[in-house]
Amino acid sequence: xxxxxxxxxxxxxxxxxxxxxxxxxxxxxxxxxxxxxxxxxxxxxxxxxxxxxxxxxxxxxxxxxxxxxxxxxxxxxxxxxxxxxxxxxxxxxxxxxxxxxxxxxxxxxxxxxxxxxxxxxxxxxxxxxxxxxxxxxxxxxxxxxxxxxxxxxxxxxxxxxxxxxxxxxxxxxxxxxxxxxxxxxxxxxxxxxxxxxxxxxxxxxxxxxxxxxxxxxxxxxxxxxxxxxxxxxxxxxxxxxxxxxxx
Numbered sequence: 038x039x040x041x042x043x044x045x046x047x048x049x050x051x052x053x054x055x056x057x058x059x060x061x062x063x064x065x066x067x068x069x070x071x072x073x074x075x076x077x078x079x080x081x082x083x084x085x086x087x088x089x090x091x092x093x094x095x096x097x098x099x100x101x102x103x104x105x106x107x108x109x110x111x112x113x114x115x116x117x118x119x120x121x122x123x124x125x126x127x128x129x130x131x132x133x134x135x136x137x138x139x140x141x142x143x144x145x146x147x148x149x150x151x152x153x154x155x156x157x158x159x160x161x162x163x164x165x166x167x168x169x170x171x172x173x174x175x176x177x178x179x180x181x182x183x184x185x186x187x188x189x190x191x192x193x194x195x196x197x198x199x200x201x202x203x204x205x206x207x208x209x210x211x212x213x214x215x216x217x218x219x220x221x222x223x224x225x226x227x228x229x230x231x232x233x234x235x236x237x238x239x240x241x242x243x244x245x246x247x248x249x250x251x252x253x254x255x256x257x258x259x260x261x262x263x264x265x266x267x268x269x270x271x272x273x274x275x276x277x278x279x280x281x282x283x284x
Contacts, residue, residue, distance in 0.1 A: 059097035060118040060253065062087065063108030065193055068218045069277045070122055070141075070242075083121040085273050086140065086264075093260045096253060104192045106173040115249030119257075123245040124175035134248050136258045139241035140270050143214035145176040147232035149207060157208065158233035169197040169209040176210050177238045194219065201229055208232065212240055 064071050070083040079100060087098050103111070111117035113132040125135055147168075149157060156162065160179075163186055172190040175181060189206050191197055197209040198219055209216075213231075220226055244261065246254045264270055 057253075059099040061111075061116075062098050062100045063103055063111050063117045063120050064100055064122070065102060065105045065108065067122060067194065067215050070214070082141070082270075082274055082277060085276075086121065086270065089264065089269065089273075090257060090260050093263070094256050096257065105171060106192070109173055112245070112247040115247050117247060118250045118253075119244060119246045121242070121244050123243045124240050125243055125245075126175050129175075129245070132248050133245040134251055134254060135243045135245045136254070136261055138262055138265055139243050140261065140265065141214075141242045141274065142239045143212035143242065144239050145180075145210060145236050146213045146216065147234060148201065148209050148211065148216055148220075148229050149232055150201075150228065151230050153207065154230045154232045156233075160234060160236075162234070163208070166207040167205075169200055169206040171197070171211075175240070176212075177236045177240070180210065180236070198225060198229065 064079075064083070066072060067083075068081065070081045071079055072081045074080050079102070084100070087100065090096065091098055101117070108117065108120055109129070112120060120133075123129070123133065123135070125139075147157060147163075148154070157166075163180075165187070167187050167189055169189045169191060170176070171193060180186070189200075191200070194209075194211055194215055197206070197211065198216070200206045201209050202225065220229055244257070
């Protein structure tokens, strides 16, 4: 087969994918993975990842900001194609097809004022506390399924930090990747700290597709696997100097 014909056969699927409708990506702010710059444009590790995947595959992405629970509902209803930063659960797998490889991992942690954080050294001491969490987020078991705890659900982590700073909740649960980043600000630094209790688990982050919209999943999965093999994601994460190391 002539080389030009072989090249055409290889490139044709990419060209067709790039000419199609953009993939609808649902997301919400979750620094340092998804943030807004001074012009209101999204930036962060996930946005960099989508840009590189687009460059390598020819796929286009239409990123739409919405509350996390609404984004998940759009995947379940087949109204959106994919989300990034997803924890993997059996419940979500009913309507989400995850790419095989996680691209990052964080750890769930509890945060409170310094005095309470020191005393909160055991899971059992969560009883009786007002615990803020993001609705439809996944943290760890037994916390996620514990109906005896007094949980206060909100739309995003920034609300939790504000509520904790104002004393409207006693403690919040979040992932260290995101909350530690937020605590670097002078307004919150020192006022909110990690609790002594540390769940022995990690939360792997995935890209997931709606099971109703899987036609371009294989193409994206192959590109992500290549990025991981090359160490691209790890290098991209290091560019964000405020992405803190797991402690």
